[in-house]
Amino acid sequence: MARTQGSHSDITGPRVRTAALRLFAQHGYAAVSMRQIAREVGVQAGALYNYTPDKQSLLFGLMKQHMDELLAARAELSATGDAVTDLEAFTRMHIRFHRARPEEVFIAYMELRNLTAENFDAIETLRRTYEDQLEAILRAGVASGDFAVGDPKIATMAVIAMLTGVNTWFREGGRLSLDEVGQIYWDMVRKTVGR
Amino acid sequence: MARTQGSHSDITGPRVRTAALRLFAQHGYAAVSMRQIAREVGVQAGALYNYTPDKQSLLFGLMKQHMDELLAARAELSATGDAVTDLEAFTRMHIRFHRARPEEVFIAYMELRNLTAENFDAIETLRRTYEDQLEAILRAGVASGDFAVGDPKIATMAVIAMLTGVNTWFREGGRLSLDEVGQIYWDMVRKTVGR
DNA sequence: GTTTTAAACGAACGAACGTTCAGATATTCT
DNA sequence: AGAATATCTGAACGTTCGTTCGTTTAAAAC
Secondary structure, X not given: OOOOOOOOHHHHHHHHHHHHHHHXXXXXXXXXOHHHHHHHHOOOHHHHHHOOOOHHHHXXXXXXXXXXXXXXXXXXXXXXXXXXXXXXXXXXXXXXXXXXXXXXXXXXXXXHHHOOHHHXXXXXXXXXXXXXXXXXXXXXXXXXXXXXXXXXXXXXXXXXXXXHOHHHHOXXXXXXXXXXXXXXXXXXXXXXXXX | OOOOOOOOHHHXXXXXXXXXXXXXXXXXXXXXXXXXXXXXXXXXXXXXXXXXXXXXXXXHHHHHHHHHHHHHHHHHOOOOOOHHHHHHHHHHHHHHHHHHOHHHHHHHHHOHHHOOHHHHHHHHHHHHHHXXXXXXXXXXXXXXXXXXXXXXXXXXXXXXXXXXXXHXXXXXXXXXXXXXXXXXXXXXXXXXXXX
16 A cells, blocks of 8 residues: 555645644653654654654754744734833733643743754744843833833743743633733733832 | 672662753653663663662652652741741742752653653642642732732742742853842732732 | 672563655646 | 656664563671
8 A cells, every 4th residue: 555545745744743743742752753643643654754854853843833923923013112011912912822822832841952952042042032022121111110120131031931831720611711811910910010 | 790899779779869860850751761860870770670660650759759848848937927928938938949959840840741640640739739838828918918919829820930930041150149039039029919 | 607688780571763765556747 | 548746655774662580799697
């Protein structure tokens, strides 16, 4: 046997990425074998190499795309010139974006150490770019007198850690909707950086 | 050859745990082989089984001990009856404790999915116990009128995520001492839960 | 000084790993 | 219809995995 009915690159390719995403998130990159991914796709292990040069590229591709999408989502927010409004938009965007992609977020945070040195640097640069955007908002707010943060860099890390933490406990269908959670966190963020 | 000079259970046992801790933290549980651990200890792979029934127990032991120590450190804080004072003590303890054990903390957060179901439940129970202690402080502060948090459970998760996040960026010898960081975070935590 | 025991070696087990590749077949192109 | 191409199979490569175990030796007990 060989090529089966209805097999296409356009179909199998995305399925490989989806399967890898799910399995990496659930068991971890190192614990997942190419044969497991292949089984989930419904294909033999060798066929995966039509879609990725190797396992490492599969991981890097997922992380790279995730970071690109994150920066794109951030770029879509239009700056108002008012630091408070911008921070609120950033806060709600961050929560919504991360909540919509729990598996990507998990991988992006947990599998950094399984990247090669070059791939690691590439992802870290993107992450740093994102953090810098929040830091810029905080600095603008300090300059305008809206915020009172002694150390904008630390406040940036604190806010991001706080917001990303939502993913560890939020479950769809719980006692709070995502919008309610967004409101609660915005209240906390505002107080954290406020005067 | 067999037993080498000066070899003792009291020496090798801790060294096995230390090596596993370091390697698990650096590369991840699944990516570390028993032979790697043995090499770091200076022993053959088979000898490890004098100190652990299997690889899984090695991981669980590290995580269990870490959580036990965390709860012990928390228990050492004497409640003053004043929620603000108690929260400050909790905040500083959390940062200090986590900073002193970056490898244990990393493992405790990253390797949960590599635990068997029973072991996972055991660790989760301990973590939940710790979280409940912070939640109790927040509720007390709300009752006394010192804090204004609409949802103590969420505020608990937010504060813990914020504080644990210190480990992702803090480096000894940087521009801030750990005590300075503790002060900055206490300022932020106070504002986050304040009125 | 002899016996017992604790601790480690080193080889071996079957299974699984990532990756390669010749061959087979469905689809597409001419 | 026939040639070319894209896609997948299935077997195989050498390597490594966690774990077991008979054997060996240093240390402890007597």
